Structure formats: structure tokens, C-alpha cells
Amino acid sequence: MSDRLYTVLLYSDDQRIRDQMRLAVGTRPAADLQVEFIEAATFDECIRLVDTYEIHLLLLDGEASPAGGIGVARQVKDDRDDSPPVCLVIARAADRWLAAYAEVEATLVHPLDPVTTGATVAQLLRTHAPA
Template identity: 50%
Template sequence: MSETEAGAPQRESARGTVRVLLYSHDAGVREQVRLAVGRRPAADVAEVEFVECATEPMVWRKLRAGEVDLMILDGEAQPVGGMGLCRQAKDEIYRCPPTLVLVGRADDSWLAAWSRAEAVASHPIDPTDLPAKLAELIREHSNRIVASS
């Protein structure tokens, strides 16, 4: 592991994988996301490995340890929603991973913008839309992701 400027360890991704933190208190939502994305959201991006978190403290533990490359946060999670968590992470974590927020309705996209998420998708999980948005996020931020082919 190498050190970031903030002193937190920066984990190097396993060969050919992007580690995606997946936060929701609801195991069903986490399962829907995993099934929609599969092992690889698009043919031209690396495989993904999900790091599932059901609680806010575990999200902070993984972020501070530098163990993830991207995040998918459920904006409808309880008791701490993904949008507030995203905004706080963008303020507090040096080189915070790019983030996709799941919102309750498409009309809530403005809230995801407030949270400073780089991408947004809505519930119910669309098995075509979500992988496409995740793949685009991986492509756009590939210079920050340490995955190798």
C-alpha cells in the first residue's frame, strides 16, 4: 500500500478489478444492484468487485482505509441516506472516490447534484441504465482508478 497526501493508505486494486463500495441498509437493493451490474458493467471496462456496506460506520471505515475505487450509495438508505453521506464524504475524504447515487425518483436528480455525486440513477433499478452509468463513471475516472488489465 502507498500513502495518500492525507496519510491514509491507498489500496491498489486487484488485477483487472474496480472495487465498488455499495451502500444500502436494504439487502434487496444491494442484490438488485449486483444483479443489474454483473461482473462487468460494459465490455470495455474492468470487472467490478462489490464491497457491501449496510451501515454508515462501515462506509467510513472503508473510505478512510482507501479500500474502494468507486461508490454506489442508496439515497433512500436508513437511517443515513446516501446523498447526505456523499456530500459529507466529498468534504472530508481526500480524493473521495467518484460516486453514483440512487435516488427514489428521477425528479430527485437535483438532490444528487447537491450531494456532489458524479452520476445518478433512480429506483427501481434499471438493469440497462445502471450498468451504463457505472461504466461511464469508470471510463471518466479511469486515471484515478488503479485497476489494471
């Protein structure tokens, strides 16, 4: 069985956070999954990339400013019937209710644990990404 290549969009206004996300996911979140990354630092750039490219997963920084990942997730979910799955990275576990409002499929909490992050990304890609 050949590995499928998935595209993950990393969104944060902070390059260090995007770097942390990329490192936590890695290029192989599971033995049979390979990912490539594209990045967005602004809300407009994120929406443009979602509209332009085949994105299999959005990994969004809930603490981004001025537009947080929660707002981006909600906008994408409201605008698209075929929204890719969304994983929201939040600062506090108590913020999961906000993630539920944004209709995201999963949440992760800063600081990102590579094992949990990889497993979450792999599960979302297997469950929600098109075959």
C-alpha cells in the same frame, strides 16, 4: 489489453437493495471492465470502508435509513480530496437536485435498469477512477 479490476462499494441498510444494485451492475458492466463488490449497511461502516480500502466507485442508496446515500456522499466529498466517484440511486427523478447538492457524479432511479446501470458505472469508472 488486460481487464482492470475495480472495487465498487454498495451502500444500503436494506440487503435486498444491495442485491439489486449488484445484479444491475454485474461483474462486467462493460466488456473491458471487471468489478468486485464490498458492502456497507451503516453510515459508519461505509466511511470505514472508504477510509480503509481502495474504492473506485460508491453506489449509494439515497433512500437508506437512518443515514441516506445523500448524506454519505456529502460527507465523503467534504472529508476527502481524493473522493471516489459517487452514483446515487434515488426513488424519484425529481430528487436529482439533492444529488447535485451532494456533489455526486451520477444518479440512477429505482427500479434499476441493468443496461443503464452498467453503462453509467462503466462511464464513471473510465472517467473518474485512477488508471
